[in-house]
Amino acid sequence: MFKGTAASPGIVLGKALVLEHNELVIEKKSISDVDAEVAKLNDAVAISKAELEKVRDKAKVELGEEEAQIFESHLLVLEDPELLGSAIDKVKAEGVNADFALNEIKEMFVGMFESMDNEYMRERAADIKDVTNRILRHLLGVKIVDLAALEDEVVLVAHDLTPSDTATMDKKKVLGFLTDIGGRTSHTAIMARTLEVAAIVGLTDATEKIKDGDFVVFNGDTGEVI
Template structure:
């Protein structure tokens, strides 16, 4: 049994599909001056192909999930069109006589590392997008074709080190029972997409990929953050029963979601949702929430090395308020301390931290 972050609720039982990517072997050799033009032409062709691929993914995502979900690929297109990155690669090929793939790898990694060193969480996260675009350019340069998740022909549980925006956008959704990844947190792209697709997911397991070869039976419990590989007959039966009960419960709740919240003696109530990230508001609205009863703000402070800026907090709260379109939103003050510690906030050891330095008492 492996523990991770319960990223998207639900239970999935099925065959493992181990999603691995071919490792691009970068050509580190130097080239002759006579080859510079050819390498630049290869790079320009790869950039053109990359932009065409991203545009198709963006259109598909917008068609299937709406404009909001496709915005990330607008960012990918902007990165692919970035004149600074383009010029840096061209200059490196011209001045250092290196192959196009070597130049792209160097420039992308240099810029991504710089982004990761910044205090701004938004820019830190853009490093993932930049590497995603960079990998696509390099693969196009080297002719590497990875497994296409849009061609899945049976129901599977996808197990991967991580899933990029491109991976989740192109996968065949009706064949994916659940996700489990080595890395990621509740606010990672994989987690957000899993909740949006209502697919059970556990992320941040550390090493789930090292425990499978593909084809095993696995259980992904997105309610508890548990992944079980090759379960015993008893555990399998237990989870099959849980899954059936969960499905029945969800179907019953779906029938009720658009009905007014009225007690048997005729008193009207408001049915509101609790959310942990801005993107969770979409699920709340989809399920008929009349407001946000509790917006947990810890997500802004977790999985980072410093405090969020005022602007970052404002944008998160603004996003939810605008999505709720006048419906009430209650934002909870930061609830840190006790079992929720921040690496950049030194707090004293206490006999009972829940009664000490916690939340508003900080």
């Protein structure tokens, strides 16, 4: 039995789908064709932009204008000349691979935002992470789990759910959320209440203890999982 923070009410029983947002493995490499590397980065950004526009449009229809705003801010991150411009400059100046350059710039920006006193600004760090990790997955050829194409009804178990995860998932197939991190005001908790999906957050190690296909029962009012 696990105990976490009750985030959204409801009693759920079903099979677990454990989402592994694997750590992206990024290595520093020297590259000879700088122009090709910059083009690769621009391509990954273009694909990410098209995906996010699709996610935003879907969110507008299914969740309303207000919830779709988060994707407008994600698209703004994609168009931020400071962020992407700095990554391109790094590729050119140091002759390094695009994923390494972008990750270094991401870490710098995230560190800067996370250290601010303002909670709103600290939350922007999560937006930067979400967007840059999407670009990095395309650069590295890492598959993104398609939550819009779930075949069975599941309880989603994740370290955390990104805004993109919650906006694109097939609401008819997702019975509830269980996450390792987060509090009552985290994005996952707010989205769960908006979608009227039962959820518990802050379970610490649910993704390690619960396996794919395990049968789980949980109470979103008390924060208990069996």
